[in-house]
Amino acid sequence: MINIDRVDHLVLTVADVDRAAEFYERILGMRTVTFPGDRRAVSFGQQTIKLHAASELVEPTATHPVPGSANLCFVTEQPISEVQEHLRSNDVRIEEGPVGRTGTFGPITSLYLRDPDGNLIEVARYDEEAEATTSAE
Template identity: 55%
Template structure:
């Protein structure tokens, strides 16, 4: 680990790391590998777990006795009920403030039919967007807390 930090600060051991505000500092190589989890503050854990498991097929997992998470792929949403958050927490945890893009391998037309069958209104789409790895086609809808959920397919070139 010391070698990795030496890439960031060749003077490791002499002083603390330079401030992130120092615009003259050369950016280091990316130190982050992937996203593990996001904490979602919700009004009702029961409503949220029901929605995400039924609508998106996420697995509801209980951990540390009574905490809940929604698992998908190699990631998860840890759930905090508003007013009952676990420490440490975001400075301003508010239900409905999430705007997230989720990638699916299910064709969007099938997702649209599934959402309609489950009475989930589509707010926008399908529309072209730009994902982390290239062009995507997206649909948008909202969860029970009014978080904006974008579900997308990568467009093959």
């Protein structure tokens, strides 16, 4: 049996690497990283999302790599109301939320939006973090 420790990186196939990097940087606060060969990614915490242009795929690749086929969930410690305001002030349409969902470690409150390629992006906050913040105030 293989014992997996963590995810090192994910790859998103995008129509335009510049546009995708700008969105993830400006809207979600990630930082753009450049790898040898001018390949780019966005990074946050200890995670990286490599951005591969659909017109210049890097082999090996997924069987059907197409922009807009991903569904990703990112966790924030910020109050969801602040995330919602940031999205609105940057003219990012909220598809759904705030709504209650279940994350890896329990109940979360989520907002759903789409990146420039149509990937579904969920920004979530664990409910116990919200309760701990409220209790401390």
